[in-house]
Amino acid sequence: EVQLVQSGAEVKKPGESLKISCKGSGYTFSTYWIGWVRQMPGKGLEWMGIILPRDSDTRYSPSFQGQISFSVDKSIRTAYLQWSSLRASDSAMYYCARYEQALGTFDYWGQGALVTVSS
Amino acid sequence: EIVLTQSPGTLSLSPGERATLSCRASQNVKSDYLAWSQQKPGQAPRLLIYGTSHRATGIPDRFSGSGSETDFTLTISRLEPEDFAVYYCQQYSESPWTFGQGTKVEIE
Numbered sequence: 001e002v003q004l005v006q007s008g009a010e011v012k013k014p015g016e017s018l019k020i021s022c023k024g025s026g027y028t029f030s031t032y033w034i035g036w037v038r039q040m041p042g043k044g045l046e047w048m049g050i051i052l053p054r055d056s057d058t059r060y061s062p063s064f065q066g067q068i069s070f071s072v073d074k075s076i077r078t079a080y081l082q083w084s085s086l087r088a089s090d091s092a093m094y095y096c097a098r099y100e101q102a103l104g105t106f107d108y109w110g111q112g113a114l115v116t117v118s119s
Numbered sequence: 120e121i122v123l124t125q126s127p128g129t130l131s132l133s134p135g136e137r138a139t140l141s142c143r144a145s146q147n148v149k150s151d152y153l154a155w156s157q158q159k160p161g162q163a164p165r166l167l168i169y170g171t172s173h174r175a176t177g178i179p180d181r182f183s184g185s186g187s188e189t190d191f192t193l194t195i196s197r198l199e200p201e202d203f204a205v206y207y208c209q210q211y212s213e214s215p216w217t218f219g220q221g222t223k224v225e226i227e
Contacts, residue, residue: 045218046218047216104169106154
């Protein structure tokens, strides 16, 4: 069974750094793109970008370029989303999702990780 | 960037009724790369339809998708109580991938 399990909720202060994780299981982790999606409170879904674990090929949405970074650790089948300096406006739910090329869409989603940034 | 505009914003219907949700794109979307997902409160999105009209694994046949180029439709033939949720269309045809703003299907 394909599963993406994300790390837990985080509460941070503005200016702090943060790295959240997404662990894949039940499939060949390295060969599927992993995407990240933001959902601000009460709002819709926003695509942040994708990373291919096999070689860390990364594509960022222009809206998020320079504000976040993606990484992976293939040895533990985990993808990461990282901020070096959080802002209050980064408070949101963040989802990881697997991109299935044969379907041309995200087919499995993590449960989400809530990030709260507040002084 | 391809902008997806969903209508209506909210659809108020009763169980058993038919729901028709629209997704209009600002430019042509390749049919293979238009999908629909369902999101319930406190849950992650769930894939319903991929490639415009193909149901994902385990999705009941009351859900169907159609359309081409700039106009796409999700139809729920007879609403079940568990279908009341928010529905998003998404395009993976061109980067940046984009989502519609969502249509909420609520109980009338």
